[in-house]
Amino acid sequence: MKPISLTACTMTSCLGGGLAASRRALREGTSGLAKIAFETVELDTFVGEIAGVDDVRLPPALSAFDCRNNRAAEMGLAHDHFIDAAGEAVRRHGAARVGVFIGTSTAGILQTELAYRRRAPADGSLPADFDYRHTHSTFSVAEYIRERLGLRGPCTAISTACSSSAKAFASAARLMDAGLIDAAVVGGVDTLCLTTLYGFNSLELLSAEPCRPYDARRGGISIGEAAAFFLLERAVPSPVALLGYGESSDAHHMSSPHPEGLGAQRAMNAALGRAGLKAHDIDYVNLHGTGTKSNDSSEDRAIVALFGERVVVNSTKGMTGHTLGAAGAVEAVVSALAIEEGMIPASPGTREIDPELHARYEKSARTAKVDRVLSNSFGFGGSNCSLVLGRLAA
Numbered sequence: 001m002k003p004i005s006l007t008a009c010t011m012t013s014c015l016g017g018g019l020a021a022s023r024r025a026l027r028e029g030t031s032g033l034a035k036i037a038f039e040t041v042e043l044d045t046f047v048g049e050i051a052g053v054d055d056v057r058l059p060p061a062l063s064a065f066d067c068r069n070n071r072a073a074e075m076g077l078a079h080d081h082f083i084d085a086a087g088e089a090v091r092r093h094g095a096a097r098v099g100v101f102i103g104t105s106t107a108g109i110l111q112t113e114l115a116y117r118r119r120a121p122a123d124g125s126l127p128a129d130f131d132y133r134h135t136h137s138t139f140s141v142a143e144y145i146r147e148r149l150g151l152r153g154p155c156t157a158i159s160t161a162c163s164s165s166a167k168a169f170a171s172a173a174r175l176m177d178a179g180l181i182d183a184a185v186v187g188g189v190d191t192l193c194l195t196t197l198y199g200f201n202s203l204e205l206l207s208a209e210p211c212r213p214y215d216a217r218r219g220g221i222s223i224g225e226a227a228a229f230f231l232l233e234r235a236v237p238s239p240v241a242l243l244g245y246g247e248s249s250d251a252h253h254m255s256s257p258h259p260e261g262l263g264a265q266r267a268m269n270a271a272l273g274r275a276g277l278k279a280h281d282i283d284y285v286n287l288h289g290t291g292t293k294s295n296d297s298s299e300d301r302a303i304v305a306l307f308g309e310r311v312v313v314n315s316t317k318g319m320t321g322h323t324l325g326a327a328g329a330v331e332a333v334v335s336a337l338a339i340e341e342g343m344i345p346a347s348p349g350t351r352e353i354d355p356e357l358h359a360r361y362e363k364s365a366r367t368a369k370v371d372r373v374l375s376n377s378f379g380f381g382g383s384n385c386s387l388v389l390g391r392l393a394a
Contacts, residue, residue, distance in 0.1 A: 289315020
């Protein structure tokens with residue numbers, strides 16, 4: 001595929017608002033994970049919560065969209081001059097030629113959980129002020145971003161569990177290749193809710209400490225929340241571009257990856273092929289790396305089968321937690337920063353590498369020449385997506 005410029009990006013997570021906070025954490029190895037103190041949840045786990053998200057106020061004209069997920073989206077858009085960058089894209093291409101592609105998983109389900117607490121005692125009906133379309137609906141966050149930025153191109157929400165916002169890049173690239181749009185706002189937003197937390201707990205996947213990807217004593221995931229966005233354009237110069245994407249479906253198990261990582265291998269191979277690259281062209285792999293026994297083991301087998309033990313890999317989920325539907329966009333930001341800053345980011349939480357895992361995992365941040373990064377996002381149901389980001393020649 002022809003490279004697509006990444007002309008703007010931003011990220012808000014438990015590390016803080018905007019890219020500056022993320023850069024510091026990637027270099028210093030600091031984590032935003034903390035013991036859970038969210039809502040009524042009583043679980044022994046750590047989460048990555050966005051500070052201040054409940055204090056955000058949406059523009060009055062968009063007040064119908066008010067929910068935690070859309071407040072996180074608003075908070076994310078407000079940083080790194082992203083709203084201005086989107087406005088410039090509209091001026092360059094026209095509002096109808098700029099699309100919106102947003103990944104999310106649980107979306108605004110917290111709003112429904114809160115509404116259920118207020119059901120009418122007589123008949124159990126939900127309160128009259130509950131607005132499913134503008135709050136809970138998976139499409140709500142994509143529609144909110146479209147309206148907030150004044151865009152009129154194709155608009156879609158993608159919900160394929162933890163690969164959602166990585167697949168948003170693929171969807172945007174296909175429409176650009178088809179000539180239907182000239183630019184796209186692409187990203188992911190996911191926020192904490194009780195369904196997610198208790199659901200993962202029922203699967204016995206939550207860690208009782210900050211998650212430790214690839215660690216010999218890893219005990220599961222730490223759930224996080226985040227909003228991360230990119231502006232994709234062609235014919236507009238930028239230092240970093242989307243070079244390729246690859247998608248696959250394991251069709252192996254509803255919640256477990258293929259033990260040999262066959263679907264992961266297919267996604268990575270497809271991304272490299274679309275980018276016109278070989279495995280030896282990649283300088284760093286940002287792993288899906290959730291910190292569960294089966295996920296890390298499966299991904300390690302896939303990495304070693306494709307790259308051997310040459311390429312540097314690690315996971316940054318020990319900083320942000322697993323941000324679910326937003327993870328692909330969050331880790332695309334991490335990948336872009338690794339290229340721009342010339343570094344291998346840190347992997348906090350990981351202490352002793354599991355001797356049964358054989359990829360070249362690095363725990364500490366260091367300066368490095370990073371021209372091309374492959375980033376993995378794998379979801380429940382075997383929904384896999386890999387992205388290749390790279391430096392464009394001046």
